[in-house]
Amino acid sequence: MSTPVPPAPRRGSRLQVESLGLQIGGATILKDVRIDIAAGSLVGVIGPNGAGKTTLFNVISGLVKPTTGRVLLDDRDITAASVPARARAGLGRTFQTSSIFPRLSVLENVRLAAQVSLGGSGSLLRFPRRTDAATELALEKLRVVGLDHKHASAAGDISHGDKRKLEIAVLLATEASIVLLDEPMAGVASGDVAGLVDNIRDLHREKGCTVLMVEHHIDVLMGLVDRVAVMYFGSIIAYDVPQKIMDDPLVQSAYLGTAAA
Template identity: 85%
Template sequence: MSTPVPSASPSPTAVRGSRLQIEGLGLQIGGATILKDVALDIAAGSLVGVIGPNGAGKTTLFNVVSGLLRPTEGRVLLDGDDITTAGVPARARAGLGRTFQTSSLFPRLSVLENVRLAAQVSLGGSTSLLRFPRRGDAATALALEKLEAVGLSHKSDAAAGDISHGDKRKLEIAVLLATEVSIVLLDEPMAGVGSGDVAGLVQNIRDLHQEKGCTVLMVEHHIDVLMGLVDKVAVMYFGTIIAYDTPERVMADPTVQSAYLGTGAA
């Protein structure tokens, strides 16, 4: 098992991470219980992994936290503010960003334009796709800086839909780096990524966490990658949290070994 990488102290100009509290969260759909009494307290600036068998409720939890689904019970708090009933735009304005299992990029726009759009919004500019800033302005400079950080500056003019899956994941990180996020939900960032791209993507996630000082909550099936990256691990099983501790303690937990690791689930 890999040793967790200690988090570097964020720079003075980094975005301060937000504390995320999930209290007694429950979700029922069509009479079926999807989430039940989920409770997590994620410290500001921490990097937390979420694991569990397929169908355990990981993506559903992300959907509730990001505002795509409304819980039937419980609360979600961001820095102490109750955002349980807030919509997706309001949560984004509060500093919550997310990536999805499938890409949410603008495929017909260039790699640079995808990041530049995020940068211009972050700098207080227009959200219109028809009003991109000129090359050489502050938004473009910021976008180019973030593309350089994730190793995609040489593909800045390529259409986002034409680059590899691994590069799309890197581009999503660059978009987040260009925004004012204080907490990020990464939903299976390594899914479909070739082995040659994993190390670079792991470094991109470290940079996102350390450079901006933001809180990162990450669902990932690649256990070896996850354990070498996070501070704590939350284990989901049948819609609830059965363990939340350091990677070493979670891996040694008999309940986790029996319910998850012993099942051979991906």
């Protein structure tokens, strides 16, 4: 039997959100959200607390169904698709709180993703041999994020910053063509931020994937992304290159709480 080889990285996917709206109990959470993100872009999403950033991610990733509008991945309508179907289509996601398996080792967390990526089982009950292709792929991705020396540690025992790096290693081991990062710097010690920024750049460059990230560290985000989308009261009020966003009077007013909804 021939040894499976790692899949060739997908090119980044184009993401389109068209007239997206979400109402819950009569309250408007998202209102006519429109954005077209080019394949291979690295885009930041900013806005005051409660602007709808994480909710937008939840709708794009399929955790929440919108009231109106559509989500398209490479011109294919995925609005009604399940979360697993979106993952198979190439959509990856991290959350504000860590979503790793804390009782498994660092290596085993990445190895599970590598198994699925190579066409194998994602079962926790079927661990591959130490020398198989999935293990080699997992170790390679752990080296990329600088966690190979902690491969045997329980994932729940490593630092918060390392948990974020581990999540990125998991994404690197998948075939994701578009990745949603929800506050990847949240709770990360200042000394770990630069390394995590490098990991996000590696995720973007190595895989050629599209990256969409919510981040409150504005100074970090502005030096990392190609374009910035600004959310305010459930709508996107600006979408442009970082410098133009920083100079936009409407954006400045929104952060001061004086812009119109």
